[in-house]
Amino acid sequence: MLWAYLYFYQITLDTHQESGLSPVDSAHLEIPSSPVIVYCEKTNHIVQRNHAALQQGIEIGHGLAQAAALCPHVCIIPFNVDNEHLTLTQLAHRLYPLASDIVLDTHNTLAVRLDNLVHYYGGHKALWSTLTHELSQSNVHYHFATAWSIEAAKVLALKGIDRYYDNHDDIRQSLSHCPLSLTALNKKTKEALTRVGIHRVHQLLAMPVHELGRRFDNNTITYLTALRGEVFPRVKLFRPAEHFEHFALLPFDVENTQHLIPFMEKLLEYLAHYLRARNLQTSTLSFHIAFRDQPSNHLEIKSALPQSTSDSWLSLLKLRIENLVLPEPAVSLTLRCDNFEAIDDNNGDFFSNRFNDVAQKQLIGRLNAKLGEKCTFKPSISNTHQFEYMSNGPRLTKETVFSSDIVPTFLFEAPKPLTQSTQVCFGPVRLHSEWWHDAPHKRDYFIAQTRQGVRMLIFKDEASKWWAQGLFS
Missing domain, CATH: 3.30.1490.100 (DNA polymerase, Y-family, little finger domain)
Incomplete structure (x- = not known):
């Protein structure tokens, strides 16, 4: 196997600085280029800071009082784990069309399986270029590393190796220089290893398996064998939401x-x-x-x-x-x-x-x-072919309406005598009124257009008189 591990070490700061503004917009809004820090209230530590804050002497791990003393006008952003996890999920959504096996490890780290994608991309270089190009579109800073397991790649990424290794010898050599503090071992296990003189990962990897079994519990053994690439613990793969x-x-x-x-x-x-x-x-x-x-x-x-x-x-x-x-x-x-x-x-x-x-x-x-x-509605007509009994208004039910190309958008309450010159565009369509009406009539309807370009519904009655019935929009 080959996994890439991505550590987004200032994801809150990147989200804050990713305003989406052009230089002209930024100048118009008068956004100052001031020092910005991300402050964790639980630990009273600065966990992220931008370059302007670094120039003021603010370092990660400083307290809020120390940062304020170094730069009284520093901009403070509260650290929120949920917000970082949400941003990380959004990044996973962007990477998912390119790589299907993604694991969200913590609130600011994720792992991507690479060995099953190399064949489709035609090589390691093309694969990694595609993934990094997508990340560059998100304007996020990150450290990365590759290794035979998620656990080994995580150690290298936390150290900031920023190298793509597909050879086991290169991975093993890079791991040998990593301190024991970067591993996911618990504090008690690290102290026990330190007491016997183990300070580097390569010393831990060199220990025989039977020695590990006598000294540590099952969880520690599982982690150490995964760090060596001998076993691959089962992980939960990311699946994008339907929305x-x-x-x-x-x-x-x-x-x-x-x-x-x-x-x-x-x-x-x-x-x-x-x-x-x-x-x-x-x-x-x-x-x-x-x-x-x-x-x-x-x-x-x-x-x-x-x-x-x-x-x-x-x-x-x-x-x-x-x-x-x-x-x-x-x-x-x-x-x-x-x-x-x-x-x-x-x-x-x-x-x-x-x-x-x-x-x-x-x-x-x-x-x-x-x-x-609420201020707009689609005109509709009632279920009759006689224009006098039609009504334009909001659609109420599907059973009370029908559609017809000859029906105008606006109907007059009563026909008006046609007094202007028009040119017939369509027609005739002869309509007879129902026999039960008091004044049955027979009319020939036309669609006509005036010199100003207005289209009207007109008709000629039995006495050969011309009338206007409505207007088309």
Whole structure:
């Protein structure tokens, strides 16, 4: 076997700095390039810091008071294990289309099995280039290493080897230089080994198996044999969820929706990548805007036409949040999508009657995003062929409506005399009223167009007089 182990040593900091802003946007928002640290309240230690904080003398392991003394204006981000695990899961989602055997080890580490992929990629170099290219798109820092087991690769990655080894001799030589403190042995076992003069991993690997069996319990023996590559403990492989969810911690408190758009656009790009990799599209997505004290704001966006690109969703998003007022500054965003549709390639003639249908659905989606779904409705007609008894309005039930190409969008309450010049485009269609009406009539209906381009439904009655019945939009 061959496993790669990835250690994302500043994943919270990377998420904070991954704002998705261009240099122009950053200058416009006046985001300062200040020292940033990630502080763990439980241990009272600095666990992550950026380069600006390092220049101020702040090191990992310092306390909060020491960091504040070195840099009074340092930006402090609270450490949250759940947020890191969520970000790690999102990275696993990006890698899954490229490598199916992924193990989420801790909140900031994962392992990828490589030996079963080398044949498909045509070599180790092409395989590793593909994986690292995908990670580079996420703008995360990490240490990595490869070895015959997850346990051995983890030791090398924690040491920061950053080497791709596919030869057992190279792996064994690199392990020999690693200190015992990097192993996953418990504290009591490490102290016992230190007392007998074992300080390096190569000393531990050189111990005979019967000596290990006499000195340690079964769990320790299992770990040590896995570290040697003699056994391979069973692991739980990552499987992607059926829905898409991406979380983004905002690098500063955002007070208005216009400044939220760049961060939302970044999340839409992640969604577009997810859809493109799976040949999917969606017509509904939702944003959750979180605040410090107020309840989260749920923002649902619907499109009349299923979309799969970030640009198409971004235009609807801008219309949707144009009039939205935040109750207080936002601190984080979450994009979630549950309903997907497969992109069907068997669409027949791509150009046949496609433009009008797509343009109509795009217009409906933009109107819903701008005005709200309660402010728009699709006109429908009642179940009769007599225009006087038809009614345009919201659709109530499927049984009370029907569709017809000759029915106009807007009907007059009563026919009006036709007083302007028109040109007939379609017709005639002869309609007789029902026998039970008081005034039965016979009419020849036409679709006509005025000089201004307005299309009307007109008819000629039995007395050869012309009337207008409605307008087409």
